Amino acid sequence: MWRKTNVVANLLQTCIDKKSILPGKVLHAYILRSNLLADTFLCNRLIELYSICNDPTSAHHMFDQTPQKNIYSWNAILSSYCKAGNLTFARKVFEQMPERNVASWNNLISLMLKNGYQEKALDVYKLMVLEGFWPTHVTFASVLSACGSVLNLELGKRCHGLVIKIGLDKNIFVCNGLLSVYAKCGVVKEAIKVFGDIDDPNEVTFTTMMGGLGKINGVFEALEMFRMMCRKGVQIDSVSLSAVLSACAKVGEYGEFGCYEENYRFLCNVVLGEQVHGLVVKLGFECDLYLSNSLLDMYAKNGNMKSAETIFSNLGKVSVVSWNIMIAGYGQKGQKEKAVECLQRMRCCGFEPDEVTYINMLAACSKRGDVETARQMFDSLSCPSVISWNAIISGYSQNENHKEAIEFFREMQFQNVKPDRTTVAVILGSCAGMEFLEGGKQVHAASQKAALHMDNYVASGLISMYSKCGKIKMAECIFSYVPELDIVCWNSMIAGLTLNSLDKEAFMLFKQMQQGGMLPTEFSYTAILSCCAKLCSSFQGRQVHSQIVKDGYMNYVVVGTALVDMYCKCGDIDGARKYFDRMPVRNTVTWNEMIHGYAQNGRGDEAVRLYKNMIASGEKPDGITFIAVLTACSHSGLVDLGVRIFNSMQSDYGLEPELDHYTCIIDCLGRAGHFHDAELLMDKMPYKNDPIIWEVLLSSCRVHANVSLAQRAAEELFHLKPESSSPYVLLANIYSSLGRWDDVRAVRELMSDRQIVKDPGYSWTEDKEQDISLSVG
Structure with a gap:
């Protein structure tokens, strides 16, 4: 009898291994005829067979027929429901189990993850540990995956401690899970420590590290990780190649660059991406749709739409993701018409746009200032998510249609869509732009209700809003209550003090920030240089300049522009020009500051000469440029030249003169005693009733x-x-x-x-x- 049972058990195991349900059912019939159903071991194998063959109904029927159920019987039926994705029945079975082991908990945690309930899976894990069960490598693989998904770094670190205590710190699955948590949470230093302790890293290990390094824009480091992967002979697959391409795409996400080094890094990233593209072709992965989409994304985010178009046109198979990447690429370059054309082609090819498609179109329209088309896109969504609401609200806010942005925020709440940190931060920006204090207070209350007010991103928006509305004490109060201040909060508070003419207090806070170990950014230096400029304190300005050199921010165009402005306003026009000439990258604002500096210091001829140099360099002047150069002409008596420059605004650059431009040219004519010409101009200009x-x-x-x-x-x-x-x-x-x-x-x-x-x-x-x-x- 025992021998017969053993043979049947082995045959059942073969059916399980090969997922052969028909031979399994024949064995089931034989068990029934041979009166072997009383054998719990065979019953458990039958439950497992039906479970592995996706027949939960037969598995449940077999479970009910099992006369003496043990923990393996319960785990087998639990596993069956978990495999079928039936969370309701799985939880019911779990709760009814007379006893549980680690496998029971692992099954339930795994099923919750599969159904997208990461937080609930973590709650089950906490209960498991509380009841005295020791997690296995399977437990940690699931739990660490959940921690990474919800960015729960604290629990991830606690798991790391328990991993070391149990002795699983050398298990490759657990180590990869730890890497994933640290990489997704942006704690790359910890990820590197874990990576260094892994004896035999596999392709998942390297791919996770490359993804983490790419997240912090460590493109060169990610590529070095890829080289190490190749040297160690680890198999290169499409996922690892996608991770490298994703890193190469990261810099392009930030759009324009404010630093000479950033431009250099950007060019390097494009070259590295092209090299990876060559490797993709060499290894024969060009037909892999997932990898092709990664290539498209890399080229699109780096603004190389010609290469993206070439890849797209050669794709044997495209997906909605492919179309979305192309639309996003056109949108990033401000090519709204091409984005619309791409959407039309997408529909003609039988692809139905999803929410991501419309979000990308919203961004494309908003970047071009076409908020009306963006609104039409938004209205075509049947049930917009919070991301879509954020996109349309951001579009209005970025185009300074703050009133409409606030109205959309109210409508969003009426539609019972819960705002997230991005929504709140954008709306606070609109309230600040309108100096709408009452609205800002209401958003503050809403953020408290949603438990978002202590989020650094939201706190920074609150600080800026109260500062711009003149409520600096309230801004300081929020700043003092943020549990872990980041550099954005510090910068917002320093800028707020400067905005409210509390320049000495801003200096003190800047010093306090450094003493606390927080390193200034280009925005910190821009704000503090503004203080120096307003105080006309070249002494403090030179101190800040020295620190900028020490910290390596000399080549950031926004910092360089602030330095030029500071030296000009402190009267050191030659010092400003000396630094201006050394700047490797300049933008329109930089030229404007230098021209305006000459104008304010009575050196009109040099201001006009620099204006001509600006035109010759290919930089297009804007309205501020003309205010600066017309001011220079006025202060230096260059009447005829001033009139010619004023007339060139519309004829050569298509800029309609505004009040400030008319004020400058009237001042220029008046100072020179050309009152007849001034009166003629005033009679036909649109601002004749302005007191200025x-x-x-x-x-x-x-x-x-x-x-x-x-x-x-x-x-x-x-x-x-x-x-x-x-x-x-x-x-x-x-x-x-x-x-x-x-x-x-x-x-x-x-x-x-x-x-x-x-x-x-x-x-x-x-x-x-x-x-x-x-x-x-």
Whole structure:
């Protein structure tokens, strides 16, 4: 009898191994005829057979027929439901089990992960440990995967400690799980430590490391990891090649670059991506759709749409993902028309756009400022997710349609879509842009309700919003309550203090940030240089400059521009130009600052010369450029040149002059005494009722003693700015300079009758003893 049972058991095991259900059913019939059903071992094998062959109904029927169920019987039926993905029945079986072992817990944890319930899987794991069960390598493989998915670094670290305690720190599956947690959470130093302790890393190990390094833009490090993988003879598959390509695509995600080194790294990444592309072809993976999509993504994110188009056109098989990558690539380059054309071709080819497609289209339209088309795209979504809401809200916010962004945020809440950290941060930016304090407070309350207010991303937005609304104390309060401040929060607080003219406090906070071990970024230095510029403190500015050199931020264009601005505003125009000439990368803002610096320091000829150099270099001037160069012409008496430059705005560059441009050219004409030309221009310009224009003209009339035009300008200002004392004082000064004392007396009596009080004057000097040392030991 025992021998017969043993033979049947072996035959059943063969059926299980080969997933052969028909021979298995024949054996089941033989067991029934031979009265062997009382053997629990055979019953367990039958449950396992039906489970492995995806027949949970037969497995359950066999379980019910088992006369003496043991823990293996319960685990077998639990495994059957887990394999079938039936979480409801699996949990019911789990709860009914008279006893459990580690396999029982592992089955349930694994099933929850398969169904996307990572948090619940982690809760089950915690309960398992609490009940005294020791996890196995199978447990850790599942749990660490869940930790990585939900970015639960704290639990991942606790698991790491238990792994070492149990002695599983050399198990490759566990080590790969630990690597995945640290890499996905961005803690690459810990991942490198784990990697260094692995004796025999496999392809999963290397792929995970490359993914983690790519996440922090460590493209060269990821490629070196790939080289090591090749040297060790580890099998290269499409997944590992995709990981390298993903790293090469990372820099392109950030769009424009503000640093000479970043541009160099960008070019290197493109070259490295092309080299990996060559390897893909050499290894015969060019037909792999997943890998082809990675190649498309790499080229698209690096802005090389020609190569992306070539790959796309040669794909034997495309997917919705392929189309989405192409649409996103066109959107990133601001080619909305091509993105729309791609969407149309996608539909013609029988592919149905998904939510990612529409999100990419929203981004493409928003980048071009076409928020109306973006709105139409959004309205075509039947049930938009929070990501779609974020895309349309961001589009409105980025195009400074802040009111519409806030209205969408309200509508989102009416639709019962729960905002996430991105939603809250974007809306806070819109509230800050409108200086809409009441709305900002409501968003603050909503963030507290959603438990998002302590998130660094949201906290930074709150600090900026309150700062821009003039509530600096509230910003400081939020800053003080954030549990773990990151550099973005520090930068927001420093910028907020600067914005509210608390420049010395900003210096103190900058020093405190460094003493706490936080390294400044280019944005930290930009904010602190703005303080130096506003204080006209070249002493502190030079200190900051030295630290910028020490920390390696010299080649960042945003930092260089701030340095030029600081030296110009501190009166060291030659120092500013010396640094300007050494900058490896400049943008329009950099040129504008240098031109404006010359203008403000009375060196108009050099300002105009630099303006011409800017045009010759291929840099396109903007509205600010013309304000700077027209100011220079005005201050230096370059009237004819100023008029020609003013006229070139629209004729050569398609820029419509705005109030500031008219103010500059009127000032230029007025200072030179060309009042007839100034009046002709004022009569036909669209800003004739703006008081600033008349104030500028009145000031020029005083210099040239043009009484009739001064009287006209003053009368206009009495009407436009009835409470201002400036026109009365300027007109009285003109009369007094000509000895017309009766007219002076009449102006003063008019001021008295209208209860106009002259504003008191004041002076300001820099207290050198109050300079704040920035040196940190």
